[in-house]
Amino acid sequence: MTEPTIFELSSSGRKGFEFPKSDVPKAELPKNLLRENLPIPELSEMDVIRHFTKISQLNYGVDIGFYPLGSCTMKYNPKINEETCRLPGFLYLHPLQPIATVQGALGLMYELQEWLAEISGMSAVSLQPAAGAHGELTGGLIIHAYHQARNDKKRTKMLIPDSAHGTNPASSAMSGMHIVQIPSDHRGNVDLNVLKAEADDTLAGLMLTNPNTLGLFDEHLKEIIEIVHNAGGLVYGDGANLNALLGISRPGDFGTDILHFNLHKTFSTPHGGGGPGSGPVGVAKHLVDFLPNPIVTKIEEGTNDNPPLYGFLKPAKTIGRVKSFHGHFGVIVRAFTYIMMNGDEGLREISEHAVLNANYIQARIRDSYTVPYDRICMHEFVAEGRWQDAPEVHALDVAKRLMDYGFHPPTNYFPLIVHEALMIEPTETENKETLDAFSDALIKIAKEAHENPEILKSAPHSTPVGRLDEVRAARDMILTCTFPEVSE
Numbered sequence: 427m428t429e430p431t432i433f434e435l436s437s438s439g440r441k442g443f444e445f446p447k448s449d450v451p452k453a454e455l456p457k458n459l460l461r462e463n464l465p466i467p468e469l470s471e472m473d474v475i476r477h478f479t480k481i482s483q484l485n486y487g488v489d490i491g492f493y494p495l496g497s498c499t500m501k502y503n504p505k506i507n508e509e510t511c512r513l514p515g516f517l518y519l520h521p522l523q524p525i526a527t528v529q530g531a532l533g534l535m536y537e538l539q540e541w542l543a544e545i546s547g548m549s550a551v552s553l554q555p556a557a558g559a560h561g562e563l564t565g566g567l568i569i570h571a572y573h574q575a576r577n578d579k580k581r582t583k584m585l586i587p588d589s590a591h592g593t594n595p596a597s598s599a600m601s602g603m604h605i606v607q608i609p610s611d612h613r614g615n616v617d618l619n620v621l622k623a624e625a626d627d628t629l630a631g632l633m634l635t636n637p638n639t640l641g642l643f644d645e646h647l648k649e650i651i652e653i654v655h656n657a658g659g660l661v662y663g664d665g666a667n668l669n670a671l672l673g674i675s676r677p678g679d680f681g682t683d684i685l686h687f688n689l690h691k692t693f694s695t696p697h698g699g700g701g702p703g704s705g706p707v708g709v710a711k712h713l714v715d716f717l718p719n720p721i722v723t724k725i726e727e728g729t730n731d732n733p734p735l736y737g738f739l740k741p742a743k744t745i746g747r748v749k750s751f752h753g754h755f756g757v758i759v760r761a762f763t764y765i766m767m768n769g770d771e772g773l774r775e776i777s778e779h780a781v782l783n784a785n786y787i788q789a790r791i792r793d794s795y796t797v798p799y800d801r802i803c804m805h806e807f808v809a810e811g812r813w814q815d816a817p818e819v820h821a822l823d824v825a826k827r828l829m830d831y832g833f834h835p836p837t838n839y840f841p842l843i844v845h846e847a848l849m850i851e852p853t854e855t856e857n858k859e860t861l862d863a864f865s866d867a868l869i870k871i872a873k874e875a876h877e878n879p880e881i882l883k884s885a886p887h888s889t890p891v892g893r894l895d896e897v898r899a900a901r902d903m904i905l906t907c908t909f910p911e912v913s914e
């Protein structure tokens with residue numbers, strides 16, 4: 427960090443505050459609370475504002491520039507979402523308030539459940555799970571409970587394609603499943619022969635991301651779902667990539683039994699750095715009774731004179747609570763606002779533009795980078811950050827060099843089935859100028875990889891800190907400013 431710390435900026439006697447004149451008699455403070463030597467930094471108000479504003483500008487975010495982090499859907503988050511979730515009536519709610527005093531919030535949650543069901547083709551939705559991975563865990567528990575309830579107890583096998591997000595096997599294992607990996611075929615689809623061979627009477631389910639993390643819509647989706655259902659298993663849809671499908675295709679219509687939504691991705695809540703998120707889970711008719719408890723419900727329709735009455739219901743065979751209270755309410759309000767602002771046609775346009783933008787970049791860089799599964803992509807695609815005639819250059823070097831051109835790097839080294847993967851997801855919110863500037867930068871970098879590889883290997887050159895030891899940076903974080911040593 428090149429910025430001085432706030433202690434280094436301190437100058438004796440400078441101050442940025444003025445206490446009002448005391449209007450009470452002076453009193454002695456207890457001696458044990460007083461310290462002779464307390465090194466609080468001394469700065470003017472302006473020094474403080476400039477210091478923290480400068481520090482805030484060292485960070486990169488979607489409000490600063492293009493953020494094509496594949497699989498993360500780092501779209502622009504409209505500021506009106508922040509306004510609505512901070513309305514005092516929402517902000518100051520307490521989950522233990524009497525139901526009669528939170529009818530507006532329950533109404534909003536109920537409507538969002540209904541909208542998500544409509545968007546996805548599922549029958550009912552729980553808003554409880556805290557993030558995508560938590561939705562997957564909830565789904566695994568529902569699948570387990572469903573088979574148990576039918577006394578089909580040997581079904582513990584969960585099939586997971588090798589292109590899946592790492593959370594899929596992790597959360598499935600946490601729900602008690604035994605994981606079997608299914609390879610992808612040469613077109614990036616689930617390998618049907620392996621799937622058929624694994625679809626036996628121990629099959630609990632398949633966890634399928636569609637479009638998958640290669641950004642490809644599986645060309646055999648219907649057949650895959652039939653194979654799993656015919657073997658007595660359930661299909662869990664990882665809906666984290668729903669940004670490609672809104673208003674175009676509904677996982678429920680294909681026979682998906684359970685689906686999670688990443689509200690913080692598709693429905694625009696700022697995310698990254700660990701939260702907050704929200705991963706509601708939708709289920710088909712035959713699984714409604716297993717949903718987490720409680721579910722927001724409409725107890726009475728409204729009339730001209732009276733608003734509707736909302737409350738909670740307990741699903742008959744519920745797996746129980748998966749989250750304290752009712753989920754991450756702030757994210758729920760943001761998603762509600764976003765869906766309401768866009769409407770049905772707007773949602774469809776979101777996905778159309780997300781898909782168009784990804785295909786545009788793919789087409790622009792295709793001659794400079796290998797795209798191993800080279801077909802029309804959905805909202806993202808995966809290229810290789812390597813060249814046979816520039817063997818010393820790796821995807822990481824391309825990612826770091828992109829920072830010098832002012833862009834956040836794409837996801838790299840994921841999915842694992844692509845060597846030196848660069849996973850690019852532009853989202854619908856970027857304009858053509860940005861897509862062109864990014865594509866131009868990638869093309870220039872490909873040229874540099876051949877002509878001047880060292881400039882890639884030593885990148886980034888323009889950031890406050892250079893190339894980090896990423897493992898140490900994550901493990902040994904220094905997040906607090908500590909007081910300098912004081913000699914008593």
Ligand SMILES: Cc1ncc(COP(=O)(O)O)c(C=O)c1O
Pocket residue numbers: 497498557558559560591593594635639664666667688703705
């Ligand atoms: C395809 C896919 N599945 C699951 C997840 C997990 O979601 P979360 O990070 O909200 O737990 C992600 C995260 O981006 C994802 O991209």
